[in-house]
Amino acid sequence: MRMPQNKQQIELKSQVLKIFMEYLEQNELRKTPERFAILDEIYTGKGHFDVEQLYEKMKERKYTVSRATVYNTLDLLLACNLVIKHQFGASQAVFEKAHGFKQHDHLICNKCNNILEFCDPRIQQIQNMMGDLLKFNINSHSLYLYGDPECNKEGSCKTCGKKVK
Amino acid sequence: MRMPQNKQQIELKSQVLKIFMEYLEQNELRKTPERFAILDEIYTGKGHFDVEQLYEKMKERKYTVSRATVYNTLDLLLACNLVIKHQFGASQAVFEKAHGFKQHDHLICNKCNNILEFCDPRIQQIQNMMGDLLKFNINSHSLYLYGDPECNKEGSCKTCGKKVK
């Protein structure tokens, strides 16, 4: 069951498609249906996802792809900045779409691993200053805040609804 | 070949030993020689290390420990805040000692994976503000900057000395 697409989503998808096409052409890579199906699936969904979730979603589509192709395509999309890769915990990587959304960082709930997003211009300032100071051209950063949600008196978590000890 | 220990290092080691002892006692855990040997090795070395490096260093000591014990002990040292765990890239975790050193964040060289440290009070401010705003008690953060070293005209990297394309 596919969600009906609104104008904005169609517009966004055509933009990212163009970017991906240009990237593939410039690098003399093939325009395979699997690659486009994966890109479309990513920009159809919302929020963060891991490789397994993406693989499962692809199964529900006409193009069932192998895990290897998912990894391969994600590498390409990383290279042309259409997705961002996160390594929140130890285990598997988490991805999110990167085009058409403003830069943001993440707060991860210690209780339920829920991910909240926030923006703060000071991070850019720190990045610029440290680049100057340490003589580096900083081209990316990752900032994760970890914490426990403030709880109401009944002892359940406001954010994730789970009981907190 | 063990480095001669100076006063400060002896002082630091006795502090962390005390903290670890107390932690073990309070949690009714055993004081095994392996655990103390690992703690000592960590606070003898400097900089960042991964599990494999620590495992190899232990081999050179009187206590050759199994990898399982290294992982187990690192978990304990994490729990009592004597080491910090980093997940810079995708693969294996990187650790560093945490007691007696001021809070800092990390800049990772894209060319050679060398790690530089820096401090900036604004990170604490961001942490406090976002905690308030999103109703979370933030208890930790990780900020990693990634970048390429500015290079001299000969094309070698100032920081890591490696040739840069």
Add this chain to the structure above:
DNA sequence: GTAATTGCAAATGTTTTGCATACTG
């Protein structure tokens, strides 16, 4: 003595790789 800890090896889970087949350009 008894339960926790160790070491080893096997298991796990994620990501990568090799190779035969399929398909893009």
Add this chain to the structure above:
DNA sequence: CAGTATGCAAAACATTTGCAATTAC
């Protein structure tokens, strides 16, 4: 058609787990 991309399975890798032997308390 030539060579790249795919799919599958096996390999690689860090980390975790199960279990018998050992050891702290």
